[in-house]
Amino acid sequence: MAAHTLSGKKILLGVCGSIAAYKACDLTRHLRKLGAEVTVVLTSGGARFVSPLTFAALSAARVYGPMFDAQDAHTIPHINLGRDHDLILVAPATAQTIARFAGGLADDLLSTLVLAADCPVLVCPAMNSRMFTHPATQANLEKISAFGYQVVPPDSGPMACKEEGPGRLPELAVMVSAVEKVFTPQDLAGKRLLITAGPTEEPLDPVRYLSNRSSGKMGYALARAALRRGGQVVLVSGPCGLEPPPGLELVSVRTAREMYEAVLERFAEVDIVVKCAAVSDFRPARCAPVKLKKKGADLFLELAANEDILHTLGTRKQGQILVGFAAESQGHLAAGKEKLAAKNLDMIVINDIQGESTGFQADTNQVTILTREGAVQELPLLSKEETAMAIFDSVVALAGGGR
Numbered sequence: 001m002a003a004h005t006l007s008g009k010k011i012l013l014g015v016c017g018s019i020a021a022y023k024a025c026d027l028t029r030h031l032r033k034l035g036a037e038v039t040v041v042l043t044s045g046g047a048r049f050v051s052p053l054t055f056a057a058l059s060a061a062r063v064y065g066p067m068f069d070a071q072d073a074h075t076i077p078h079i080n081l082g083r084d085h086d087l088i089l090v091a092p093a094t095a096q097t098i099a100r101f102a103g104g105l106a107d108d109l110l111s112t113l114v115l116a117a118d119c120p121v122l123v124c125p126a127m128n129s130r131m132f133t134h135p136a137t138q139a140n141l142e143k144i145s146a147f148g149y150q151v152v153p154p155d156s157g158p159m160a161c162k163e164e165g166p167g168r169l170p171e172l173a174v175m176v177s178a179v180e181k182v183f184t185p186q187d188l189a190g191k192r193l194l195i196t197a198g199p200t201e202e203p204l205d206p207v208r209y210l211s212n213r214s215s216g217k218m219g220y221a222l223a224r225a226a227l228r229r230g231g232q233v234v235l236v237s238g239p240c241g242l243e244p245p246p247g248l249e250l251v252s253v254r255t256a257r258e259m260y261e262a263v264l265e266r267f268a269e270v271d272i273v274v275k276c277a278a279v280s281d282f283r284p285a286r287c288a289p290v291k292l293k294k295k296g297a298d299l300f301l302e303l304a305a306n307e308d309i310l311h312t313l314g315t316r317k318q319g320q321i322l323v324g325f326a327a328e329s330q331g332h333l334a335a336g337k338e339k340l341a342a343k344n345l346d347m348i349v350i351n352d353i354q355g356e357s358t359g360f361q362a363d364t365n366q367v368t369i370l371t372r373e374g375a376v377q378e379l380p381l382l383s384k385e386e387t388a389m390a391i392f393d394s395v396v397a398l399a400g401g402g403r
């Protein structure tokens with residue numbers, strides 16, 4: 001199975017003296033879980049909030065302290081640590097440390113490392129909101145951005161100092177996706193994408209509905225992949241209870257009709273549509289206003305056909321790239337080809353829904369990608385994240401093909 005974006009990446013994590021330093025423990029653990037090697041450098045403030053022992057255990061590596069150590073002198077750590085790493089991530093970064101970076105100071109190991117760095121530097125500020133909004137801090141942030149360091153904006157909300165405002169360390173998922181972005185080509189930058197995901201529910205009465213087994217996992221993986229590649233994403237999602245990734249516009253819908261309206265309303269504004277949702281082809285012709293009672297006899301349901309959303313998009317497209325999915329249980333390639341032509345698509349992703357590792361609920365998938373030009377690409381069994389990345393490799397190749 002292909003590796004995660006962070007697999008084998010060497011990350012130097014600078015931790016400064018903020019109450020948010022405890023969140024760097026979870027960040028260390030999470031980055032390692034994704035395959036990264038993490039080396040922690042503590043400032044003197046950082047070491048007062050969380051002990052080096054904690055980080056040594058979590059990173060399974062030596063932790064570097066605020067000052068230079070005589071026993072390391074021969075390895076020149078302020079140069080070599082930076083040289084040996086793929087990214088310097090500073091989280092939490094305090095006003096003091098940001099001021100050090102902005103001023104080019106080199107009075108502790110972290111600031112010296114950053115000054116000598118030849119790898120990307122990602123800074124996640126965390127501080128009281130008045131400190132954050134102070135013109136001095138804002139000017140320092142502008143300065144370090146001009147140096148090429150990336151700054152992840154802090155969250156707003158209640159803080160440890162009992163004040164509210166911008167200055168909270170961003171959520172773990174936000175920091176991790178910023179790190180993933182550093183290692184991902186931004187080939188969807190400037191592109192607006194509309195992705196649909198999950199099942200739809202077609203109500204029969206106030207408590208019952210018709211639906212299908214779609215988990216939404218593939219569509220959400222596509223949304224994460226598109227964001228990671230720099231795209232602007234609108235996710236139109238049926239009910240699936242998944243946590244949407246940070247940084248996208250989520251439009252929650254229930255029925256195929258609601259999905260139709262949400263998609264059509266936004267179609268003109270987007271460049272790429274990936275229609276991954278498992279839309280119900282039919283709905284009960286009537287939805288009873290009150291719960292249907294059993295009457296001791298069989299009940300016959302009359303079903304009305306839902307609009308085919310993708311087909312409608314195919315008739316209205318004006319330069320957008322249209323990607324459909326085909327959920328098939330037999331005759332995959334032929335059925336996929338037929339759907340691609342019938343719905344006027346640029347690409348179709350054919351999905352075997354019968355395999356145990358490729359079905360609706362699975363975390364893995366095995367798909368065949370078919371383009372309008374007739375190219376056929378059979379992907380191996382991959383995680384849904386990796387499948388999503390491979391789908392966007394093909395989409396980007398199509399988009400670059402003079403469209």
Ligand code: CTP
Nearest residue numbers: 275276277279281307308309310324325326327
């Ligand atoms: N689709 C859609 N609107 C519908 C039904 C399907 O937009 N009412 C889209 C799906 O999101 C998917 C593609 O069409 O991208 C193919 O869906 P699929 O269920 O495989 O095929 P259908 O067109 O419904 O054909 P069939 O059920 O006959 O296989």
